[in-house]
Amino acid sequence: xxxxxxxxxxxxxxxxxxxxxxxxxxxxxARRGNQIGAAGMLVAIAVTFxxxxxxxxxxIALGMLIGGGFGAFAARRVKMTAMPQMVALFNGVGGGxxxxxxxxxxxxxxxxxxxxxxxxxxxxxxxALIGSISFAGSMIAFAKLQELIGGRPITYAGQxxxxxxxxxxxxxxxxxxxxxxxxxxxxxALVGGAAIFGILFVLPIGGADMPVVISLLNxxxxxxxxxxxxxxxxxxxxxxxxxxGASGSLLTMMMGRAMNRSITNVLFGxxxxxxxxxxxxxxxxxxxxxxxxxxxxxxxxxxxHKVVFVPGYGLAxxxxxxxxxxxxxxxxxxxxxxxxxxxxVAGRMPGHMNVLLAEANVPYTQLKEMDEANPxxxxxxxxxxxxxxxxxxxxxxxxxGSPIYGMPILNVDNAQAVxxxxxxxxxxxxxxxxxxxxxxxxxxxxxDAKESIVKLIxxxxxx
Amino acid sequence: MSHNTLxxxxxxxxxxxxxxxxxxxxxxxxxxHTPLMSGTNAIHGIVIVGAMVVLGLPHKGxxxxxxxxVAVVLASANVVGGFVVTDRMxxxxxxxxxxxx
Numbered sequence: 001x002x003x004x005x006x007x008x009x010x011x012x013x014x015x016x017x018x019x020x021x022x023x024x025x026x027x028x029x030a031r032r033g034n035q036i037g038a039a040g041m042l043v044a045i046a047v048t049f050x051x052x053x054x055x056x057x058x059x060i061a062l063g064m065l066i067g068g069g070f071g072a073f074a075a076r077r078v079k080m081t082a083m084p085q086m087v088a089l090f091n092g093v094g095g096g097x098x099x100x101x102x103x104x105x106x107x108x109x110x111x112x113x114x115x116x117x118x119x120x121x122x123x124x125x126x127x128a129l130i131g132s133i134s135f136a137g138s139m140i141a142f143a144k145l146q147e148l149i150g151g152r153p154i155t156y157a158g159q160x161x162x163x164x165x166x167x168x169x170x171x172x173x174x175x176x177x178x179x180x181x182x183x184x185x186x187x188x189a190l191v192g193g194a195a196i197f198g199i200l201f202v203l204p205i206g207g208a209d210m211p212v213v214i215s216l217l218n219x220x221x222x223x224x225x226x227x228x229x230x231x232x233x234x235x236x237x238x239x240x241x242x243x244x245g246a247s248g249s250l251l252t253m254m255m256g257r258a259m260n261r262s263i264t265n266v267l268f269g270x271x272x273x274x275x276x277x278x279x280x281x282x283x284x285x286x287x288x289x290x291x292x293x294x295x296x297x298x299x300x301x302x303x304x305h306k307v308v309f310v311p312g313y314g315l316a317x318x319x320x321x322x323x324x325x326x327x328x329x330x331x332x333x334x335x336x337x338x339x340x341x342x343x344x345v346a347g348r349m350p351g352h353m354n355v356l357l358a359e360a361n362v363p364y365t366q367l368k369e370m371d372e373a374n375p376x377x378x379x380x381x382x383x384x385x386x387x388x389x390x391x392x393x394x395x396x397x398x399x400x401g402s403p404i405y406g407m408p409i410l411n412v413d414n415a416q417a418v419x420x421x422x423x424x425x426x427x428x429x430x431x432x433x434x435x436x437x438x439x440x441x442x443x444x445x446x447x448d449a450k451e452s453i454v455k456l457i458x459x460x461x462x463x
Numbered sequence: 464m465s466h467n468t469l470x471x472x473x474x475x476x477x478x479x480x481x482x483x484x485x486x487x488x489x490x491x492x493x494x495x496h497t498p499l500m501s502g503t504n505a506i507h508g509i510v511i512v513g514a515m516v517v518l519g520l521p522h523k524g525x526x527x528x529x530x531x532x533v534a535v536v537l538a539s540a541n542v543v544g545g546f547v548v549t550d551r552m553x554x555x556x557x558x559x560x561x562x563x564x
Contacts (some may be wrong), residue, residue, distance in 0.1 A: 021502070021503070025492070031554060034553055041506075064511075067537060071543035071545070098510045101551070193556040225509060226480075236512060244507040245504045246480070349497055354493070354556075359555050367523065407527060462532035
C-alpha cells in the first residue's frame, strides 16, 4: 500500500479516536464510542500490515497473539475494585513499548554516516525518557495498588537530591545524543536511568495521591507515543499520543484542584510524612465519640426522607458496593430518597467510586458530583459515610493547621445526622485527625464496611 | 516533501491535537473519568503501529528482532486490554435497570 493511501486510512483511525472521546461526554453513548475507537485501532493495524516494505508478518502476528491474549485475559478477569492497578499496568506496557521503539529506531539510524537529524534525535530521546519513566512508574503504582509493596510513602534522606541527580544525568545523556554523540550505550543509560527515576519518583507517593499519579503517568505514555510519531514520521501516532497527553494532563490538573494541592506538592511532597505530627495532635484533642448499633442506625435510616451515601476507598477495600446497593434498594422500597455523593478524588483513581457503584447496578442518575451534592446535604436526614475519611473532613474547611486545609470537601456535617462506617478509630490513610467523628451529630458504626452494611440490611428489614 | 516541511506539518497537527484534546475531554463528566483514563489508555496503544514497523523492518539484526518483538507484545497487551476493560466498565453504566416505581 502506498504512502498516501496509508496515511489517509490512518486519518480514519484518528477520527474514530476523536469520536470515541467525544462519545464519552454521556454514559448513554460512551460504550458505542469505545467500540468505534476499537474499530479504528483495527483499521490502523490492518493498514500497517499492508504497508509496503513490511516483513516478518508471522512474527508480528505471534507477538500480537501473545500480548493481546494476555491483555484480553487480564481485562476480562480483573475485578472492578482492582481497576486502578489494571489501568496502571496497561498504561505501563504502552510506555514500555514506546521506549523500546525508540531504542530500535536509534539502532537503525546510527550506522548511517553523519548525525541523526536533530528533531529525530530529540524525538528518540524524549520517547525513550518519558516512555521509560512511565513504564517503571506505572509498575510501581501497580505494585502499590496491588499491595505487593506497602502503600505508604517510602522516604529516605537526600531523596530529592538523588532524584534530581538521576534526572539531570538522563537529561545530559539525552542532550549528548541530540548533539550528535553517536554512542548507543548513551540511550541505554538514558532508558535505564529513566526507569530507576520512575521507580524512585513513584515510591514516595502515598496511596491517597494515586489518582494524581495515575493521571500523570497516563499523560506521560501519551506524550511518549506522540514522540514516537515524530521518530517514525507518523501522523496517527502524533495525534493519538497527543490526545492522550492532553487528556492525562487535564485530569492531573483536575485531581490536583480537587485536593487543593499543586502537582509539585503531590509529586514531591511525600504526603504521608505528616502522619506522625498529625497523629500526635489527634491524640491530644480527642473528644467524645458516639458508637451505635446497627439497630440504632437502621431506625434512623428507615424513618428518614432522604439518605445520602458517601463512598470512599474503604468501600472498594471491603467490596461492599453490592451490599450498599441492596441497602439503598430496601430504603427506596420504604419510600426513602437515596443518592450518592462522590468526591472527585475518592478512591485510587479518577472516577473510581462511580465505576464500583455502576458495577453494583446503581443507576448513574443517583451518582452526584461534589458541586451537585453539597447543596443537598442541608435537606438530608442521614449521610452515611462508607469508608471515606479525608474527603469529608471539616478540618479542610476550618482548621488552617490541617495538612488538607483548603481541599474542597463533601459537607456531610450539614446533614441532620451522620453515620460513619469505619473499622476502628485509627486515623485514615493520610493519618489526619477528623473532627467529624467527634461531632455530636455523628454516630460511628464500627466494623468491616461490608459486614456492617449486611447487618444494617437485616435491621432495616425488621425496623 | 523535504524533511523540514514535513516537520512543520507535524508540529502543526501536534498543536492542533492539544487543543482538540482539551476541548473534547473537558466535556467528559466526572462520572466517566475512569473509563476516560482506560479509554485513552487504549488509544495510546496506537504505539503498536510503531512496534510493528520496527519488527517488520527488512534486514534486521537480532537486536531489532528482540526489541521489536517485545514492543509488539507490550503494545498489543495495551491495546486489547485497554479496549476490553473500558468496554466492560461502560457496559455497567445504566440509567435504571428496572422501571421507576
